[in-house]
Structures are given as C-alpha cells and as structure tokens.
Amino acid sequence: MTVLLLILSIIPLIAGILIKVLYVPASEGIDISGAHIFFTIDLPLGGLPITESQVNSWLVILSLFFFCLFLTHGLKTKNMSRRQIIAEWIVNTVDNLVKTNMGEFFMGFGPFIAAMLGLSACSSLLTLIGLFPPTSDINVTGGWALLTFILITYYKFKAGPLIYIKSFGDPVPFLAPLNIISEVATPISMAFRHYGNVLSGSIISILIANLLTNVSKMIFGFLPGYLGGFPYLRVGLPAILSIYFDLFSGALQAFIFAMLTMLYVSGGFPEDEYFKRKRIKEAKKKQQVIENTNGGV
Amino acid sequence: MNNLDVISLNIWQIIISLLNLVILFLLFRKFLFEPVKKVIAKRQTEVESVYDKAAKAQDEADELKSSWESKMKTAQDEADKIVKEATEKADRRNEVMLYESREKAESIIRKAKADAERSKADAEEYIRKEIIDVSAAMTEQILAREINMDDHKDLIDGFIDNLDGSV
Numbered sequence: 001m002t003v004l005l006l007i008l009s010i011i012p013l014i015a016g017i018l019i020k021v022l023y024v025p026a027s028e029g030i031d032i033s034g035a036h037i038f039f040t041i042d043l044p045l046g047g048l049p050i051t052e053s054q055v056n057s058w059l060v061i062l063s064l065f066f067f068c069l070f071l072t073h074g075l076k077t078k079n080m081s082r083r084q085i086i087a088e089w090i091v092n093t094v095d096n097l098v099k100t101n102m103g104e105f106f107m108g109f110g111p112f113i114a115a116m117l118g119l120s121a122c123s124s125l126l127t128l129i130g131l132f133p134p135t136s137d138i139n140v141t142g143g144w145a146l147l148t149f150i151l152i153t154y155y156k157f158k159a160g161p162l163i164y165i166k167s168f169g170d171p172v173p174f175l176a177p178l179n180i181i182s183e184v185a186t187p188i189s190m191a192f193r194h195y196g197n198v199l200s201g202s203i204i205s206i207l208i209a210n211l212l213t214n215v216s217k218m219i220f221g222f223l224p225g226y227l228g229g230f231p232y233l234r235v236g237l238p239a240i241l242s243i244y245f246d247l248f249s250g251a252l253q254a255f256i257f258a259m260l261t262m263l264y265v266s267g268g269f270p271e272d273e274y275f276k277r278k279r280i281k282e283a284k285k286k287q288q289v290i291e292n293t294n295g296g297v
Numbered sequence: 298m299n300n301l302d303v304i305s306l307n308i309w310q311i312i313i314s315l316l317n318l319v320i321l322f323l324l325f326r327k328f329l330f331e332p333v334k335k336v337i338a339k340r341q342t343e344v345e346s347v348y349d350k351a352a353k354a355q356d357e358a359d360e361l362k363s364s365w366e367s368k369m370k371t372a373q374d375e376a377d378k379i380v381k382e383a384t385e386k387a388d389r390r391n392e393v394m395l396y397e398s399r400e401k402a403e404s405i406i407r408k409a410k411a412d413a414e415r416s417k418a419d420a421e422e423y424i425r426k427e428i429i430d431v432s433a434a435m436t437e438q439i440l441a442r443e444i445n446m447d448d449h450k451d452l453i454d455g456f457i458d459n460l461d462g463s464v
Contacts, residue, residue, distance in 0.1 A: 034302055048309040057317050064321065068329045075332055077340040084336070091333040111326035119321050134314075139307055143314030 002083070005073065009066035012059040016131050019055065024132075035137055053137035060122045060134070090114065101259070102266035109262070116144065116258045124198050124250025127205075127242070135253070136199040138191060145187035145194075148261045152186070152268045159273035167270065190260055197253045201245035209238055429457060 024036045035051035071087040080088075094114045095107070102109060123134040134140045156164045168179040216233040433453065 034305060043309055045308050048313075049307065051310070054310065054313060057314060061317060061321050061324070065324050065328065068325065072329055072332045075336040077336060077343050084333075087329065087333050088337065091330055091337075111330045112322045114329070115318060115321040115325045118325070119318060137310070138304055139310035140314040140317075142306070143311040143316075144318050146311060147315045147318055 001073065002070065005066055005070035009063050009070055012063040012066075013126075013129060013131075016056055016059045016126070017129060020052075020131055024052065035132055035134075051137070052132040053134035053140050056126055056131055057119070057123060057134045057140060060119060060126065064118050064122060097258075098262065101262040103271075105269075105271065106262075106266055109265070113258050113262060116261060117254050120144070120194065120254035120257055121251050124253060125246065127202060127246045127250070133198050133202065133250070135194055135250070136202055138195045141194040141257075142187075142191040144257070145191035148190060148264065149187035151261070151265050155265055155269040159270045159277055163270055163273050167268075186264060190257060194253050194257050197249055201249050205238060205242060205245055208241060209234055212237060425457065428460065429453065432456070 023038060035053040037049045037051050038055065039050055041048040041050065071083050071090075074081070075084055075087070091110070091114075094117070095110045098106060098109050098113055120135060123140070126133045153164075156167060168176045168183070170179060212233040213231040216231045220230070220232055436453075
C-alpha cells in the first residue's frame, strides 16, 4: 500500500515526460517561446488552449495528492513511522509560519500556504526532470496572484465597506489614487516576479546550453563525423548552474510568493475595527434577544 | 502556431490556475492537515490521560501510605497502652498479694501468740491446781489433823494468791 502510493505519486511525473517526448517537438537552437499548445477548446474570450503549463500543473497536483496520501495513511499515536514524522513536520512548520506571519486569526490559512508553497516549488522544480515549468507561464502565476488579490480584498472588506474605502485615504486623502494603483499593482507585481524569475532561469539555461554547444563545436570540431558534433561541454556544467537557477530560485520564489501572500492578507486586514464591529454586532444581537423575550412575556 | 508567446494572457488559463490552487488547498486540507492534526490532538489527549492516570495512582499511593502510617502509629499506641495496662495490673496484683501475704503472716503470728499464751495460761492453771493440791495434802499431813476444807479455803486461797504474787 505504502509503496503503491509512492509509485502513484511518481507516475504523473513519468507521464509528463512521456507526453513531452511523444507530443512536443524538440526545439533546435535558441528558441524562446511559451508552453506548447496541445489543443484549443472553443470558448469566448479567446478560447482555452490546453498547454504544457496546464497539463504539468495537473500532473503536479496529482503527484502531490498521492504524496499526501502516502505520507498520511496509517497515522498512529505511538511508534510513529518516518512518513508520519515528515507529515507532522510539514504541518507544524507551515502552521508556525502562518502563526508568526499572520497571527492566530488566520490559522485556517495553513493548508492554503502549504498548497501555494508545494504547487509553486514543485512546478518550478519540474525543470529538473526536463519538463516545462508551469510557473514560467504568466497565466499560472497570474491566477495565483489573482486569488491572493481576492483574499486581500475579502479580508479588507470584513470590517465593512466604509472602512475598506477609508483605507485608501490612509495617511492623507489626496494619496488615494496612489493607494489604488499600489493595490492593483500588488498582484501584478507578484505574478510577474515569480514568472520572470523562473522564465529568466530557463532562458539563461538555454543560452548557456547553446553557448556551450557552440564552444565545444569550436574546440572539438576537428574530430571526424559525429564525434565532432557532440557537445562535450554540455555534460556537467549546466547541471551545476541549474542548482541555482532551478533548485534555489524555484524554492526561493515559492517561499517569497507565499510570504508576500501572508503579509499582504494579514496586513490589509483591519483587525481592531473587525473585532470592534463584531463586539457591537454581538451586543446588538443580545439586546434584540432580550427585547424579544421581554415582548414575549 | 504551436506554442504560446512568452507573454500571452488568457483569462481561462488564469481561472484554471486559480482553481488549481484552490483544489490543491482543499486536497491538502482534507488529506494532509486534518488527519495529521487529528492524530496530534489524539496523541495529546492520550498523553494527558496517561499523565492523569499517573497522578491518580500517585495520589492513591500517597493516601495508602498515610493511612498505613496512621495505622502503624495507632498500633504502636495500642501496644504501648496494653503494655502499660498489663504492667499496672501486675503491679496492683503484686501489691494485693504482698498485702494478703503480710496479713496472713500476721494472723499466723497472732494465732501462734494466742496459742502460746493460752498454753501458758493452761500451764499456769495446771501448776496452780497442782500446787493447791500439793499444799493441801502437805498441810493435811503437817497438821495431822482434819482440816475443814470449807473453813480453811479462804486461808489457802490467800496463800495461793500470795504465791501468785511471788511467782
């Protein structure tokens, strides 16, 4: 059962490689473009192209889902397995992160932040097995940033629309236009930061690979036939570079994205006003109840 | 055109990726956070129950210990009391016995004394009678004449009384 779940969590990644090998034509030379389009569904507003980024996102989700099941099946209170220790470590770490950055009120954000970290990091790390990273598609990071924006606005609205509108004229009223711009700029900057980092990483990887191919052609070009054409320098060196561009940058961007989400959502939430309003509402409710009981008598 | 442009916005793709994140959030909540938190909470309650049990056992042991100690103390007191009572009883009996034996001894002594006195008196009486008889016979012989016992009784008695005083 355990092994089966682990295999199930790896299968989506293998499937991704297979799909890439079967359906995506190999690019030659410097070819910087977006995701490969498999097919397009006819919808208004430009239709829905099903691309590598969509497919790879789903594969990552499937893989993470099975990995979760692998970690959490057969949880025990005594004699914990190593899987359970890992699962508890993940949960506790994310919860602590949420607690320190957002406070007790937002403890329900734990799974959301974990999902954001997992999806973003694993999407970026798909480059390690040669797949197209969905995070280098602006639509993917844009979707996440849009969700963050919705959450920010939702929590700002919690203390009532009046306080939401008032928050734009914060230090001085005439700064309101700037505040509105910065409000809108928040998700856009988040989306572009993540997308740009991952995309630039893969672009640099392509450029370096191309450079190394050319240099090795120059140095070893005198060798006869196929031996001369083989890019010797591409063995090893790009792997070292990819430790930074793929591993480090991917994980860091995921962390930054989750961190910014936490800070913006909890920072925009007018806590004092919210609890004041809540108290007033509760007091009103109590009074109403008292009045009702008095009327009944 | 087989590929997307590097920057190409598509509203459906944005919505799909948004929903992807929401779906993964729900999956994580249902399959990672909830079971793990449940297990942690369960373990917490188990640990607490174990601690409670241990505390209860400790309390019981303490109670038992104190009760035993008090019992031991009362037993000691009882033993002391019993020994004391026994000693007192023995003392009392000793005294009584001593008194009784003394009394007995005294009564024996008294009896012996009385016996001795009586036998002395008897002896005196006997001696007196003998003397009377002897003196009567002697006087009879000495005077060689009949003595009227009735006439001379006063004389003899006076003599014997004198004898008594001299004796």
